[in-house]
Amino acid sequence: MPVNAIRSLEKKVALQLKDFFFTMQEFFLFSVRAFASIPKLKRYWRDFLDQATICGTDSIPIVLVSSISIGALLAIEVGNLLEDFGAKTMLGRSTALSIIRELGPMLMGLMLSARFGSRNGAELGAMQISEQIDALRAFGTDPVAKLVMPRLVAALIMFLPLTALSDFAGLQSAAYMAEHYHRIDPGIFWNAVYPRLVAKDFVVGFLKAPVFAVIITLVSSFNGFSARGGTSGVGRSTIKGIVVSSGLVLIANFYVSKIVLENM
Amino acid sequence: MIELDKVTLKYGEKEILKQVSLTVRDNTIKAILGPSGVGKSTILKLMLGLIKPNSGRVLIDGADITRMKESELYTIRRKMGMVFQGNALFDSMTISQNLGFFLRENLNLPENEVIRRVTEQIQFAGLEGYENQLPESLSGGMRKRVAIGRAMIFKPHMILFDEPTAGLDPVSSKKILSLISTLRHNNNLGAVIVTHIIEDVFNVADCVAVLYQGEIIFDDVTEKLHNAEHPFIRSILSDKILEL
Numbered sequence A: 001m002p003v004n005a006i007r008s009l010e011k012k013v014a015l016q017l018k019d020f021f022f023t024m025q026e027f028f029l030f031s032v033r034a035f036a037s038i039p040k041l042k043r044y045w046r047d048f049l050d051q052a053t054i055c056g057t058d059s060i061p062i063v064l065v066s067s068i069s070i071g072a073l074l075a076i077e078v079g080n081l082l083e084d085f086g087a088k089t090m091l092g093r094s095t096a097l098s099i100i101r102e103l104g105p106m107l108m109g110l111m112l113s114a115r116f117g118s119r120n121g122a123e124l125g126a127m128q129i130s131e132q133i134d135a136l137r138a139f140g141t142d143p144v145a146k147l148v149m150p151r152l153v154a155a156l157i158m159f160l161p162l163t164a165l166s167d168f169a170g171l172q173s174a175a176y177m178a179e180h181y182h183r184i185d186p187g188i189f190w191n192a193v194y195p196r197l198v199a200k201d202f203v204v205g206f207l208k209a210p211v212f213a214v215i216i217t218l219v220s221s222f223n224g225f226s227a228r229g230g231t232s233g234v235g236r237s238t239i240k241g242i243v244v245s246s247g248l249v250l251i252a253n254f255y256v257s258k259i260v261l262e263n264m
Numbered sequence B: 001m002i003e004l005d006k007v008t009l010k011y012g013e014k015e016i017l018k019q020v021s022l023t024v025r026d027n028t029i030k031a032i033l034g035p036s037g038v039g040k041s042t043i044l045k046l047m048l049g050l051i052k053p054n055s056g057r058v059l060i061d062g063a064d065i066t067r068m069k070e071s072e073l074y075t076i077r078r079k080m081g082m083v084f085q086g087n088a089l090f091d092s093m094t095i096s097q098n099l100g101f102f103l104r105e106n107l108n109l110p111e112n113e114v115i116r117r118v119t120e121q122i123q124f125a126g127l128e129g130y131e132n133q134l135p136e137s138l139s140g141g142m143r144k145r146v147a148i149g150r151a152m153i154f155k156p157h158m159i160l161f162d163e164p165t166a167g168l169d170p171v172s173s174k175k176i177l178s179l180i181s182t183l184r185h186n187n188n189l190g191a192v193i194v195t196h197i198i199e200d201v202f203n204v205a206d207c208v209a210v211l212y213q214g215e216i217i218f219d220d221v222t223e224k225l226h227n228a229e230h231p232f233i234r235s236i237l238s239d240k241i242l243e244l
């Protein structure tokens, strides 16, 4: 009966919608709890330091690799393009803007959501299914304050220098390529970079770091906390954490740029 | 005292517990016997307020915990210790760190008092020499004893055991049961032991409730279990092993 089929579909959709809004509400409360427990930072100082090492120092290689390669590529491609217009001297400016405003932060966000996000998702997911998170609660410790807040604060603090590093490395590799591939004098390259950068460019780039930090940490941790159903459950929730946080990083990347560029 | 008052719990559409009422008195060992997947772990989590029932009340020493906020629950939970089904030890910490963790976290004790209490639990659980090992390097029985030691750390007056002997060899499982009896006699503790192994019930429990298909089908002193007439209880008494 088609009517019955429509009914059951209706019911299924309604159920899924209900699930979705329920999850959103849970996520919102989870985030509020994470921020609200920041005053306990002193108590979880050691956890914070561990996380700062994990998401900060240990992430340096991957951030460097991605920013150096994108800087070099950008210099080559944009250089070729500008050459057609006889505007090669503009190479510094165009690569600098792309790196500092868009590609540097975005790539860093994607790399960190893969690196830091997957680690959070898997670690917290494993703790969830082995009942360690329940154990924390059972003995009177708030698992969000102990496990999520230090990760959040560490990411908020460490993503900024990582962005700076990513920008710096990207620009250096672009400059290197400009000099050795396009034969542009370094003086000309840098002259098109520094004097022309304005506050807005940095605001766009560096505003993204804390936004990504919040997205990546909260989404991956929330998914870890929601892991159910054994090892494959941990796999599922980790993947979901990475996919969702990468998607949100891309979306946020667009909106932060749009909002800041329109309003400054 | 722990009371469940007409507690109903659903996961999605599935009703796991149907109007379950149950009382655990202080200074007694109560077993909850039931087949796998019937909701035994769920009952213990309800008692700690880790999950909330869909309807009904859970009372700890007379206080209704179903309406309490998480922060209010923390003080209530410290009156109880919990031994999780899979132990739930922190796998990145050594045995003594596992034992001392919640003391350092939640009580403002001087460090030498923490060390004294940890040593006490290590001796009690017979874990001397393993203080600095990680849980993964211990046998199943030893890990269970660490978990019991951790459950004792706040000197609770009620301990909840989730299948304390499941998956252990007969010798380790005997050790665990005798540890539970010792606890009881030395510390005047009450305990809830959730299990699917009927020998455990006869070995340590003063009274027993049988959970079957979401309902309590028996709730009395252990000796009377032999006279129960419910076909499920008859079948487990003859087989001694609970099959679903």
Ligand SMILES: Nc1ncnc2c1ncn2[C@@H]1O[C@H](COP(=O)(O)OP(=O)(O)OP(=O)(O)O)[C@@H](O)[C@H]1O
Residues within 6 Å of the ligand: A228, B011, B012, B016, B034, B035, B036, B037, B038, B039, B040, B041, B042, B043, B085, B196
């Ligand atoms: N978070 C959850 N979401 C959905 N269903 C769940 C959840 N936790 C448990 N269940 C289901 O509820 C039922 C009771 O689970 P519970 O863990 O309490 O059983 P149990 O009696 O302890 O079983 P076991 O012998 O496996 O330990 C099971 O069928 C389980 O699949």
Ligand SMILES: [Mg+2]
Residues within 6 Å of the ligand: B040, B041, B042, B085, B162, B163
């Ligand atoms: Mg269980």
